[in-house]
Amino acid sequence: GAGVSQSPSNKVTEKGKDVELRCDPISGHTALYWYRQSLGQGLEFLIYFQGNSAPDKSGLPSDRFSAERTGGSVSTLTIQRTQQEDSAVYLCASSSYGRGRGTKPYEQYFGPGTRLTVT
């Protein structure tokens, strides 16, 4: 089946502009995660959605960052007033408790990422 998809694959924006990054999780996956990966670095947790529960926003670096998940499926990560230090690859992942077709329970499946460059 289809994996996690993200759009756009690349985004170049000017400092101070707002950007929206989109994630389509695997169908049936109840959990959705956003991570940030700076060049040559590890994965930094940003936010986690699980079903209809309130999201865990503990990883968001500032109030310029926010995320929504509509209808328990698609998620949008918004960065307002972008700064150069926001430049990174933003990765989305999804997981299930066993309901995603052909996927292993609890395993986080990653999307291809959105490379954000703030000039």
Place this chain on the structure above:
Amino acid sequence: GENVEQHPSTLSVQEGDSAVIKCTYSDSASNYFPWYKQELGKRPQLIIDIRSNVGEKKDQRIAVTLNKTAKHFSLHITETQPEDSAVYFCAAGNAGNMLTFGGGTRLMVKP
């Protein structure tokens, strides 16, 4: 919160040799420890994971060991091949919940 340390940051081995990557974690409540492989320009992909109720798990040339008392776990790759060259990330957390990742290990396998 959880804190995961990973060593070494880079590792170079000769083809056919073994490679070992080590991680420590801080939160004794963590019960799920996956390892991801990320090839250049690609997304991370799970290669093996272990739950806290077992001490070792093996899948062909890859094995993971877990010491819950000491709060550390390790990835072992035997008979390394050039295609094993990638960045490897360990992670710790609770199954179905957010993960805390280590800083990554760049493994280079020289033919």
